[in-house]
Amino acid sequence: MKRARPRWGTWLLVLAIGVALGLAALFLVPVVAGTGTPKAVEPAAVPPVVSQARPTALPPLDPGAPQPETGVLGAGLDKILSSVEPDSTVSGSVIDIATGAEVYSRSGAQAGIPASSLKVLTAIAATDVLGEDHRFTTKVLLKDPQTLVLVGGGDVLLGSGKDSTAVSGRAGLETLAAQAAKEILKEQAAGRLGPDLSLELDDSLFTGPGLNPAWDNSLVTTNNISVVAPLALYGARADAGPKAPRVKDPAMAAATSFAKSLRTALGNGADAPRLAADIARGQAGEGATELASVASAPLGEQIRFMLEVSDNYVAETLGRLTAIAQGSPGDYQHGAQAVKEKIAELGIHSEALELIDTSGLADGNRVSPQTLADALKFAATSNHASLRDLSYQLPLAGATGTLGARLNAANTRGIVRAKTGSLVDVSSLTGITVTKDGRALAFSFMVHSHNGELAPHKDTLDAAATYLTGCGCR
Known part of the structure; x- marks a missing residue:
């Protein structure tokens, strides 16, 4: 439409x-x-x-x-x-x-x-x-020795891979995962991190309903819009294609993509940290430590x-x-x-x-x-x-x-x-x-x-x- x-x-x-x-x-x-x-x-x-x-x-x-x-x-x-x-x-x-x-x-x-x-x-x-020139930052924080938090900062044009030169996909979740994995392994080697980790999604920057009640439902079913969240892949689309369908839960789709890349980056060795399959919504709170971040294309x-x-x-x-x-x-x-x-x-x-x-x-x-x-x-x-x-x-x-x-x-x-x-x-x-x-x-x-x-x-x-x-x- x-x-x-x-x-x-x-x-x-x-x-x-x-x-x-x-x-x-x-x-x-x-x-x-x-x-x-x-x-x-x-x-x-x-x-x-x-x-x-x-x-x-x-x-x-x-x-x-x-x-x-x-x-x-x-x-x-x-x-x-x-x-x-x-x-x-x-x-x-x-x-x-x-x-x-x-x-x-x-x-x-x-x-x-x-x-x-x-x-x-x-x-x-x-x-x-x-x-x-403003850029929106997506972060990975260490909440406690067992909990990572992916925090959305307003970039809804994240990419699933490495950082890109394109506007949509400029900040890549694969890049974010590689940076986070490097820091996680350092923390583990220093004994500050256990072998089992969980991932939480913090999309609390936006409040209220993700869908405006004034929008006709047909706008959702025809891929004109989806639930509005402070982080999403490719403008809440399933892939980088300009006509790709919108996903129902854009923030969780981004978190799932990040978790997949993080598991790959952590490796599968006997001593590698294990990331739980389930992703819960949560908030980092005060005192969390930043492990990695990626920045969006400039606002312009x-x-x-x-x-x-x-x-x-x-x-x-x-x-x-x-x-x-x-x-x-x-x-x-x-x-x-x-x-x-x-x-x-x-x-x-x-x-x-x-x-x-x-x-x-x-x-x-x-x-x-x-x-x-x-x-x-x-x-x-x-x-x-x-x-x-x-x-x-x-x-x-x-x-x-x-x-x-x-x-x-x-x-x-x-x-x-x-x-x-x-x-x-x-x-x-x-x-x-x-x-x-x-x-x-x-x-x-x-x-x-x-x-x-x-x-x-x-x-x-x-x-x-x-x-x-x-x-x-x-």
């Missing part, structure tokens, strides 16, 4: 308000902007490979690029967004990034169901609170992964971790509240904002297109490079993630960056593009239908983004 940065160091001022020209990241590939009314384009059988260009190959945005005339822009967008059936609701907002002015609104301040576009807000809140890389593949599990985890970092409990209610409060604190338009989760799975979430477009404008013009990086982390049209096979025409491919959203009866598209005249625009469009279709009229939303990109609108 749902579906991983180049960083350019140079950001230039755009107009008097100091808008950062890091938005030139939108031009990750050289393309020719289209002109005139957008036309339907037959997608290629195999999407062309879009290679990343070096920053020096890309022209900077023109600080003097003309702003679209609202009347012309509105007429074109209204024509596109009015093409859906009468009982569908379409809303949208377009913000000129240089000035912060809303240059188009179709019920833009009215809250709608954002679906996965909500992840934009989660990304901003988590980045602002935790910092893009995890956010890019989350946004590109629209990973609900990572999004839900980041909401809870944001709450914990601010001194609140790590449950779904406080996760949603932490994101909502942070968005308001940053000065992003949030009058109609109501959050039930931090992934967008709940159809009770309410976010206006204006909030989402304003959030992207805020991030793109932030004084903090970590927030400006959000422009790089969104899927790239015709190239990456959930936009890999969308907006693949010559005048949008490599230019539009956007977060998609898909639920039954709901489709959304929230992103940044640059007009043919070089003007950067943040946009968000939503459609709510009533025919039971998954992601209805996403072609209409793509057409609106195409129009923005190809429009001088003067």
Whole structure:
């Protein structure tokens, strides 16, 4: 139902308000902007490979690029967004990034169901609170001479093997087991450890229900989400495959994988420590000794992964971790509240904002297109490079993630960056593009239908983004 940065160091001022020209990241590939009314384009059988260009190959945005005339822009967008059936609701907002002015609104301040576009807000809140270089640590502690404890610290993209260069699997449980085994053997040789050991799992960092009661059970059975825990393999999936099924108890699955690797690392000699078969849940408590640890990919890389593949599990985890970092409990209610409060604190338009989760799975979430477009404008013009990086982390049209096979025409491919959203009866598209005249625009469009279709009229939303990109609108 749902579906991983180049960083350019140079950001230039755009107009008097100091808008950062890091938005030139939108031009990750050289393309020719289209002109005139957008036309339907037959997608290629195999999407062309879009290679990343070096920053020096890309022209900077023109600080003097003309702003679209609202009347012309509105007429074109209204024509596109009015093409859906009468009982569908379409809303949208377009913000000129240089000035912060809303240059188009179709019920833009009215809250709608954002679906996965909500992840934009989660990304901003988590980045602002935790910092893009933050890493989550998974530890093995020695609780007493007979008890080891595997402690989850928020990394739900653990791998079962050795440390990896990939975001998902960066910290490997096989590596953790090898480090722990080395220390265990030292302790045993010193007489501080008995021959029989047990393993406990400490996943107490998160509290409350692992499943949000607002989620329909079908979201679990269709592998969109699983019980949210502070440690998991591959985003709670059975293996590293992007479409692999989610496991029912992600934390215990990770503990089981670790125990298997630890037995191998300890060896099977006559004097080797014996690890009990059963794994119980417990807590290390005060005074436990750390034996080994592994660290996740940096938060910025995890956010890019989350946004590109629209990973609900990572999004839900980041909401809870944001709450914990601010001194609140790590449950779904406080996760949603932490994101909502942070968005308001940053000065992003949030009058109609109501959050039930931090992934967008709940159809009770309410976010206006204006909030989402304003959030992207805020991030793109932030004084903090970590927030400006959000422009790089969104899927790239015709190239990456959930936009890999969308907006693949010559005048949008490599230019539009956007977060998609898909639920039954709901489709959304929230992103940044640059007009043919070089003007950067943040946009968000939503459609709510009533025919039971998954992601209805996403072609209409793509057409609106195409129009923005190809429009001088003067």
